[in-house]
Amino acid sequence: xxxxxxxxxxxxxxxxxxxxxxxxxxxxxxxxxxxxxxxxxxxxxxxxxxxxxxxxxxxxxxxxxxxxxxxxxxxxxxxxxxxxxxxxxxxxxxxxxxxxxxxxxxxxxxxxxxxxxxxxxxxxxxxxxxxxxxxxxxxxxxxxxxxxxxxxxxxxxxxxxxxxxxxxxxxxxxxxxxxxxxxxxxxxxxxxxxxxxxxxxxxxxxxxxxxxxxxxxxxxxxxxxxxxxxxxxxxxxxxxxxxxxxxxxxxxxxxxxxxxxxxxxxxxxxxxxxxx
Amino acid sequence: xxxxxxxxxxxxxxxxxxxxxxxxxxxxxxxxxxxxxxxxxxxxxxxxxxxxxxxxxxxxxxxxxxxxxxxxxxxxxxxxxxxxxxxxxxxxxxxxxxxxxxxxxxxxxxxxxxxxxxxxxxxxxxxxxxxxxxxxxxxxxxxxxxxxxxxxxxxxxxxxxxxxxxxxxxxxxxxxxxxxxxxxxxxxxxxxxxxxxxxxxxxxxxxxxxxxxxxxxxxxxxxxxxxxxxxxxxxxxxxxxxxxxxxxxxxxxxxxxxxxxxxxxxxxxxxxxxxxxxxxxxxxxxxxxxxxxxxxxxxxxxxxxxxxxxxxxxxxxxxxxxxxxxxxxxxxxxxxxx
Numbered sequence: 001x002x003x004x005x006x007x008x009x010x011x012x013x014x015x016x017x018x019x020x021x022x023x024x025x026x027x028x029x030x031x032x033x034x035x036x037x038x039x040x041x042x043x044x045x046x047x048x049x050x051x052x053x054x055x056x057x058x059x060x061x062x063x064x065x066x067x068x069x070x071x072x073x074x075x076x077x078x079x080x081x082x083x084x085x086x087x088x089x090x091x092x093x094x095x096x097x098x099x100x101x102x103x104x105x106x107x108x109x110x111x112x113x114x115x116x117x118x119x120x121x122x123x124x125x126x127x128x129x130x131x132x133x134x135x136x137x138x139x140x141x142x143x144x145x146x147x148x149x150x151x152x153x154x155x156x157x158x159x160x161x162x163x164x165x166x167x168x169x170x171x172x173x174x175x176x177x178x179x180x181x182x183x184x185x186x187x188x189x190x191x192x193x194x195x196x197x198x199x200x201x202x203x204x205x206x207x208x209x210x211x212x213x214x215x216x217x218x219x220x221x222x223x224x225x226x227x228x229x230x231x232x233x234x235x236x237x238x239x240x241x242x243x244x245x246x247x248x249x250x251x252x253x254x255x256x257x258x259x260x261x262x263x264x265x266x267x268x269x270x271x272x273x274x275x276x
Numbered sequence: 277x278x279x280x281x282x283x284x285x286x287x288x289x290x291x292x293x294x295x296x297x298x299x300x301x302x303x304x305x306x307x308x309x310x311x312x313x314x315x316x317x318x319x320x321x322x323x324x325x326x327x328x329x330x331x332x333x334x335x336x337x338x339x340x341x342x343x344x345x346x347x348x349x350x351x352x353x354x355x356x357x358x359x360x361x362x363x364x365x366x367x368x369x370x371x372x373x374x375x376x377x378x379x380x381x382x383x384x385x386x387x388x389x390x391x392x393x394x395x396x397x398x399x400x401x402x403x404x405x406x407x408x409x410x411x412x413x414x415x416x417x418x419x420x421x422x423x424x425x426x427x428x429x430x431x432x433x434x435x436x437x438x439x440x441x442x443x444x445x446x447x448x449x450x451x452x453x454x455x456x457x458x459x460x461x462x463x464x465x466x467x468x469x470x471x472x473x474x475x476x477x478x479x480x481x482x483x484x485x486x487x488x489x490x491x492x493x494x495x496x497x498x499x500x501x502x503x504x505x506x507x508x509x510x511x512x513x514x515x516x517x518x519x520x521x522x523x524x525x526x527x528x529x530x531x532x533x534x535x536x537x538x539x540x541x542x543x544x545x546x547x548x549x550x551x552x553x554x555x556x557x558x559x560x561x562x563x564x565x566x567x568x569x570x571x572x573x574x575x576x577x578x579x580x581x582x583x584x585x586x587x588x589x590x591x592x593x594x595x596x597x598x599x600x601x602x603x604x605x606x607x608x609x610x611x612x613x614x
Contacts, residue, residue, distance in 0.1 A: 169361035172328050175348040176355040177375035178426070187378070191365045 028252075035059070035245035042241040058246035066229060068250055075225035075254075077140050078215070079208040082147035083201055086155045089148075091197075094159035095185055099168055109160065112153040120150075120213050131218060140223045143215060147208045155204055162196025163189065198265050202258070209255045226251035277339055278429035278462035279304045280325060285334035287320055287486075294320050295486040297334070302430075302464065302479075307456050310466045311473040312483035312509070318466045319434055321483070325464060326432050327351050338429060354423040355432040358439060360415045362407040362422075368394070369403040372421045379426075393425045396455070413444045417451075424455070430462035437472065449475060470510055474498075482506050504605040507532045513562060515599070518570045522547070528600035528608055535562065535576040537597040540583075546592030549573065551585050565589060 033049070034042050041052045062068065097105045127146070128137075136142030166189060174188045190197060212227040219228055230251050233244040259266065280302040287295040295317045302308050310318040323329040325336060327348030336344045343351050354375075362371050370377075373390040377383075394400045397417045407415055416436060423431055433452070437445045453476050456463050467473055473480050474494045482489040482497065482505070489509075490502040501507035507515050511534055519530040539546065540563060549567035563575045563583060573591060583589065600608040 167359065167361065169357050169359045170363060172348070173355070173357060173361035173363070173422075174374075175328065176326060176353065176432075177378065177422070178349045178352075179375070179378050180347075180349055183378060187374075188363060192363075 031245045032249050034242055035249045037242050039240060039242045042245070058242045059250070062233075062243055062246045062250065066232060066247075068229065071224060071226045071229040071251075072254065074140060074219075074223055075209055075227075075251075078143045078147060078223070078225050079205050081140070081144040082151065082208050083155075083204045085144060086148040086152050086204065087197075087201065090152060090155040090159050090200075091185060091190070093156050094163050095189060097156070097160050098163035098166075099171060109157065112156060116150075116153050124217060128217065136218075138219045138221065138223050142218060143223060143225075146214050146218070147211055150211070150214070151204050151207055154207070155200055158200040158203070159193075159196065162193050162200070165196075166192050195265065198262070202262050202266050206255055206259065277304055279339060280430060280462065280464070281335075281337040282321075282325070283335040283337065285321070285324060285336065286332045287317075287324055287329065288332045293486070295324070298486070298488055300481065300488065300491070302462060304462055305460045306478045307453075307463045307465065307476055308479045308481060309473040309477035310464065310481050310483055311468065311470055312489075314468055316483045317486035318468075318483045320486075322432055322434055322464060322466045326353055326355050352429045353432055354426050354428040354430075355434065356416075356419045356423050356436045358435040360407070360419040360439075362415060362418055364407055367404050367406055368399060368410070368418050368421075371407065371418055372399075372425050375422065375426045389425050390421075393421045396424075397421050412440055413448065416440065416448060420452070420455070424459065424461075428461070430464060431456070433463065433465040435467055436465075437467075438469075452476065470512065474510070480510075482509060484509075500607065500609075501532075501599065502607055504530065504532070504601050507599055507601070507607075513574045513576065516570070516573045518573075520569055522569055523600075526598065526600055529603045530601040530605070531593075532599040532601065533573075533593040534597065535574040537594040538573065538575040539592040539594065540565075540575050540577045541590050541592070542588070544590045544592060546590045547573075549589055549591055551583050551587045551589055553585055554583055563589070565591060567591060 035058055036054045036056065037048070037052050038055055038057070041048055044052075097109065131137045131142055134142075136145070170192070171184060171188060174184045179187070209225075210227070212231075215225050215227045216231055219225070230244065230247045233240050233247050280300075282298050282300040285295060285298045285300075286293070298321060310321060312318050320329060324331050327343070327346060327350075331344050334344065335342045338351060338353075363374065366374065369390055372393060373386045376386045376389060390403075391400070394403055397420060399414070399417055399421060402410060402414060402418075407418065410418065416439075419436070436452070437448055440448060449472060452465075456476075465472075465476060477494055479491060480494055480497055481491050484505050490497060490506045497506055497510045501510060501515075504517070508517070513535050515532045515534050516538070517530050517532050523529060523531045547567050547570075549565040551563055552566050552572065553564040555562040555564075559578070561577045561583070563577060565573045565575060567573050575591060577583075602608050
């Protein structure tokens, strides 16, 4: 009796979990499906789920109309560039906050986080003007700097949390071994905090990759990443759902692959220290 | 070489002063043990010498050079931590050789030294393991290996045996003593365990509330404690303290008699008392005796005594080994009792 009840329970939970998973995944699935429809079928009511005329025409058009690879390169440069720079700043910062805290460390961390509470649009005009005067509009360098600064609070917070889990005694042991601060971070701290550092990098690559507000507002063509590539399909000439979907599918594909390959590392890092 | 000299060392955390001022001389090659109750500042003092904490004032002179403002990495000392603090991502070989490797020593020299040290510490078979695959005693030996391989000016030990079980603790204690004698390297060792202090030290520094209460050889502290604190801290079971009339008769505010310096008999001379409890250990018997005008006296009798709770006994303190203290708790040295 008890066993039957537990089988029913397991079955129910499984079905509910699959349903929830499907609901979450549905928008992405729908986008991919739409990208293989004709523009007419993309609009059809009632919507067609699988029984439509499959076509890859949208991908051809998208490729023809805009240079996908140039946008990919911009996205890669901006996402990885900004994460690299922010890691170079954040690792020493988090190291100092975790292992040599002062009375103001807590306050500094909260203050850093508070900058994320302000809507970006609030500083759009000043930043736009500064960027214009500095000649940073539509440059990869400008976006790398901005996204780096924008994500820095999250990067420092995440690393700080992971570093706090490392026993301080081990770092002190390395000091007693005659090792200076730079090599202490590289040879002792970094290898021990690797899961945390890896998931911080991954999460921030994803955040930077998908960042749309600044990348759309501060670029026109030269430095435009994949977000601008997608946006170019919702244009004044009208919405092209199928082509927009094709462009979006192309835009998320690289990051989806990266996320898929690193999902174990990502989950391990995000739950790092939760169970000891 | 490694002589360490502390001059007016002070340490405060915020507005809390942990060490109000310590002066101490540690000669080259000696084994010095800091001992005291928890929170007495002994570990802090060690960490100040190590450079893991910054001093609030005073000078730390190692081999004639003030190192108080140098970082830990540049003081040329090595340390064994209570938690061992091994590098979890490195093998035993890398753990021991890490400091040498980082110092840029040639690879064959590092290998030779690591091999020699692991030979001494019986670690040769474990060199390719990670710390997670070792037992507590083995980890402790790796930590010691890491400390000695660099041939430092001095070893610092921070309660290194407190995470080991009793049997292993005795064995490691002997190993540390033997190792220190053969290397003749200056050693500062922190413990709250007075047995470790008595057995290992050339010189014991008794600390209390950040102050040095007394410095001396183990037996010196036992036979002539400078004050009530040291008298009560060194020796087990604890020294008996008696004040009031019985002390006044000897011209002191408080007198102290160790349990082993108390002659117990059924009808001899001395104070009259009643046995409250008796612990028979075979070789010794510890008696807890209610004596009027005292808080109770502990006495140690050698061998098996047929005493049981409720029995009346006489207690005769050995007059030559009775310690007298004045109102400030300082020992009164003059022996001539009026």
